[in-house]
Amino acid sequence: MALDHKSQPAASHGHxxxxxxxxxxxxxxxxxxxxxxxxxxxxxxFGPLLVVLMILAGLQIIVQxxxxxxxxxxxxxxxxxxxxxxxxxxxFAVAIMSVWIMSFGSQVS
Amino acid sequence: MLSGIxxxxxxxxxxxxxxxxxxxxxxxxxxxxxxxxxxxxxKWGWLWQDWLTTVDHxxxxxxxxxxxxxxxxxxxxxxxxxxxxxxxxxxxxLTAEHYDQIFTTHGTIMILFMAMPLIFxxxxxxxxLQIGARDVAFPYLNAxxxxxxxxxxxxxxxxxxxxxxxxAGWVSYPPLSELHFxxxxxxxxxLLALQISGIGSIATGINFIATILKMRxxxxxxxxxxxxxxSALSASIVIIFAFPALTIAxxxxxxxxxxxxxxxxxxxxxxxxxxxxxFWVWGHPEVYIVVLPxxxxxxxVVATFSRKRIFGxxxxxxxxxxxxxxxxxxxxxxxxxxGAGADVNTFFAxxxxxxxxxxxxxxxxxxFTMYRGRIRLELPMYWALALIVGFLMGGATGVMLAIAPAxxxxxxxxxxxxxxxxxxIGGVVFGLFAGMYYxxxxxxxxxxxxxxxxxxxxxFNIGFYVCFMPQYALGFMGMQRRMYTYPAGMGWTDLNFIxxxxxxxxxxxxxxxxxxxxxxxxxxxxxxxxxxxxxxTLEWSLPSPAPHYNxxxxxxxxxxDMWWELKQQGRTGDLRPTSEDLKPIHMPKNxxxxxxxxVSFFVAGFGFVFNWYPIAVIGLLAVVVTLITRxxxxxxxxxxxxxxxxxxxAALGRLS
Numbered sequence: 001m002a003l004d005h006k007s008q009p010a011a012s013h014g015h016x017x018x019x020x021x022x023x024x025x026x027x028x029x030x031x032x033x034x035x036x037x038x039x040x041x042x043x044x045x046f047g048p049l050l051v052v053l054m055i056l057a058g059l060q061i062i063v064q065x066x067x068x069x070x071x072x073x074x075x076x077x078x079x080x081x082x083x084x085x086x087x088x089x090x091x092f093a094v095a096i097m098s099v100w101i102m103s104f105g106s107q108v109s
Numbered sequence: 110m111l112s113g114i115x116x117x118x119x120x121x122x123x124x125x126x127x128x129x130x131x132x133x134x135x136x137x138x139x140x141x142x143x144x145x146x147x148x149x150x151x152k153w154g155w156l157w158q159d160w161l162t163t164v165d166h167x168x169x170x171x172x173x174x175x176x177x178x179x180x181x182x183x184x185x186x187x188x189x190x191x192x193x194x195x196x197x198x199x200x201x202x203l204t205a206e207h208y209d210q211i212f213t214t215h216g217t218i219m220i221l222f223m224a225m226p227l228i229f230x231x232x233x234x235x236x237x238l239q240i241g242a243r244d245v246a247f248p249y250l251n252a253x254x255x256x257x258x259x260x261x262x263x264x265x266x267x268x269x270x271x272x273x274x275x276x277a278g279w280v281s282y283p284p285l286s287e288l289h290f291x292x293x294x295x296x297x298x299x300l301l302a303l304q305i306s307g308i309g310s311i312a313t314g315i316n317f318i319a320t321i322l323k324m325r326x327x328x329x330x331x332x333x334x335x336x337x338x339x340s341a342l343s344a345s346i347v348i349i350f351a352f353p354a355l356t357i358a359x360x361x362x363x364x365x366x367x368x369x370x371x372x373x374x375x376x377x378x379x380x381x382x383x384x385x386x387x388f389w390v391w392g393h394p395e396v397y398i399v400v401l402p403x404x405x406x407x408x409x410v411v412a413t414f415s416r417k418r419i420f421g422x423x424x425x426x427x428x429x430x431x432x433x434x435x436x437x438x439x440x441x442x443x444x445x446x447x448g449a450g451a452d453v454n455t456f457f458a459x460x461x462x463x464x465x466x467x468x469x470x471x472x473x474x475x476x477f478t479m480y481r482g483r484i485r486l487e488l489p490m491y492w493a494l495a496l497i498v499g500f501l502m503g504g505a506t507g508v509m510l511a512i513a514p515a516x517x518x519x520x521x522x523x524x525x526x527x528x529x530x531x532x533x534i535g536g537v538v539f540g541l542f543a544g545m546y547y548x549x550x551x552x553x554x555x556x557x558x559x560x561x562x563x564x565x566x567x568x569f570n571i572g573f574y575v576c577f578m579p580q581y582a583l584g585f586m587g588m589q590r591r592m593y594t595y596p597a598g599m600g601w602t603d604l605n606f607i608x609x610x611x612x613x614x615x616x617x618x619x620x621x622x623x624x625x626x627x628x629x630x631x632x633x634x635x636x637x638x639x640x641x642x643x644x645x646t647l648e649w650s651l652p653s654p655a656p657h658y659n660x661x662x663x664x665x666x667x668x669x670d671m672w673w674e675l676k677q678q679g680r681t682g683d684l685r686p687t688s689e690d691l692k693p694i695h696m697p698k699n700x701x702x703x704x705x706x707x708v709s710f711f712v713a714g715f716g717f718v719f720n721w722y723p724i725a726v727i728g729l730l731a732v733v734v735t736l737i738t739r740x741x742x743x744x745x746x747x748x749x750x751x752x753x754x755x756x757x758x759a760a761l762g763r764l765s
Contacts, residue, residue, distance in 0.1 A: 076323070077322075079322050083318075086346070086350075087350060090350045090437055093437060093438065094354070094390055094437065097438075097441075098383075098386055098387075098390070100453060101386055101441055101449045101453050102380070102382065102383060102386060102449075104447070104448055104449040104450055104453070
């Protein structure tokens with residue numbers, strides 16, 4: 001790709017204005033700061049806090065995918081959609097099963 | 110003042126053990142020797158321009174291979190030290206503390222700094238040539254990956270002379286690996302070194318997925334790709350989804366140790382079991398990452414040396430992909446005894462057993478490929494056959510371990526040790542050695558000597574069974590892993606002694622491989638045709654070693670095993686360029702920055718290991734500088750002029 005595609009004029013990729021990246025960068029920092037602030041300030045109860053943090057994490061994923069990884073653009077076969085579906089599948093499988101495995105702690109203690 | 114320096118030095122350098130002093134002296138002598146030779150023969154420029162700054166996938170692959178063999182030596186010496194200690198009861202060859210350090214470095218080095226670079230060596234050397242590409246998708250990133258791996262490995266190896274080795278096992282479970290129980294820099298070395306080389310591994314995974322999906326020769330469909338390329342693709346998929354879990358686990362443990370957080374300390378609401386969980390979320394897929402390319406290499410070797418196309422290509426591809434998916438659903442079998450409950454254990458036990466199905470498909474397909482084939486017993490085929498036997502046993506004992514209730518008996522016993530050495534040596538090392546022998550002529554232009562290779566093969570193989578078969582029995586007799594000595598009356602003495610003999614036979618086998626390489630550099634049979642094995646895939650259509658741009662003219666692919674098809678149809682001339690066909694070839698320029706970035710990461714890592722933050726910050730700043738200068742780099746590519754290609758191809762006698 002680096003070798004042969006670049007010799008042709010790049011049609012659909014490249015050439016984003018810096019604005020897109022700056023918006024993405026700032027929003028990712030803001031999301032992280034909110035999460036840290038909430039976790040450190042102890043103003044919310046544990047249950048609601050958990051839900052809010054999960055939502056923030058989900059938003060963070062969307063920001064990364066949209067602003068930095070350009071999921072909405074592609075040329076050629078939709079490999080990135082397959083990769084994304086597979087990634088989501090693994091992520092949720094690993095997260096949910098980890099909760100399942102680790103829930104023994106609540107029975108033990 | 111002087112006593113202050115002396116005090117510092119005695120903590121900074123590892124002191125007190127004559128073996129360590131020996132190592133210090135030999136490291137110093139070898140380093141001085143290298144410096145002397147490079148200066149004496151004026152090779153610094155050659156080293157820098159041809160190797161340290163290269164972005165050529167073939168050269169990067171060769172550097173991975175050299176590093177892997179060196180690390181194999183280091184890990185092997187660790188193994189022999191352990192087996193020497195265990196040869197007789199109540200032995201005082203090593204102290205308990207020293208033994209802990211050695212089993213930790215042995216495991217870590219063999220998995221992360223031997224097996225990983227060995228698969229990356231084969232990926233780099235083989236995949237672009239097999240798919241008819243001129244380099245990987247991101248050649249610069251490829252060089253970055255290599256240097257991160259290399260300096261991660263150097264940082265890890267530094268530990269045993271400076272500061273002390275990690276000693277909490279290669280899994281490094283808290284609470285043992287927390288600062289409170291394991292003070293000193295040893296554990297930090299482990300965390301930082303793995304973190305740095307892990308970044309490189311993820312980048313390599315991304316690189317090869319992009320290369321395989323985007324850079325295949327015109328006409329090559331996915332289902333026409335050689336099986337080694339398929340195995341590289343599935344291993345890369347596993348890499349990019351599994352390694353982040355390790356990154357997180359190590360980062361959290363590092364925060365615990367350096368910043369004082371409590372992710373894994375139970376007294377402050379943390380949970381050490383979460384580290385175990387995260388570690389194996391990565392750890393189990395990791396063993397499939399190293400075994401899948403080995404399967405891919407065996408598939409190529411078996412087809413070539415049976416002179417048949419591989420039996421059941423589609424099922425081979427399906428089983429590769431299936432293994433890489435199932436590998437995510439088995440990790441809890443590493444801690445059945447944690448007590449997560451019967452339902453959890455049942456799920457993971459059944460998932461673990463299911464891995465045997467696609468693996469079995471592969472074994473049968475290799476056997477059916479050999480069935481009625483014209484088998485030639487060359488060195489790669491020796492190792493392929495050995496893999497089938499060795500891995501079969503390792504796999505079968507794996508299914509035994511997967512039975513959760515029975516695992517309560519085997520857990521962390523020598524039965525487990527014997528099992529995973531049988532899969533990792535019998536499955537990974539044998540397969541990668543087969544691949545190394547098979548592709549060696551393509552890398553260097555000569556074959557490795559057959560006679561010495563057969564000696565190495567039998568010594569290593571017989572040693573392998575002599576070493577590990579007794580350990581299955583020892584496991585049943587109650588011997589636990591990681592014990593540094595044992596009393597005389599346990600009935601373990603004879604079996605342990607036999608096992609030690611086996612380990613030394615394997616060491617001898619490795620020495621024969623070294624001798625074989627040294628001998629063959631001078632006397633090995635030169636490969637003038639580019640196709641010494643009468644093989645099937647596109648890399649063998651090129652001269653050995655291939656020119657730096659690989660293909661003067663990109664091949665048009667219409668079939669699986671394209672090179673074999675062309676040979677059958679007498680059309681091999683199709684891949685030879687004519688002067689009119691040649692166009693300038695677009696290639697990446699060399700860059701010294703990946704090397705400098707590796708050095709910077711090394712400096713930063715070293716600073717964190719000793720909590721010397723100014724040094725760490727300097728290292729990290731240097732990393733940032735390399736990133737920024739890269740961002741503003743334009744014109745990092747050039748065109749190879751037609752005259753140069755003409756000249757090179759004519760010199761190889763390929764211009765028609």
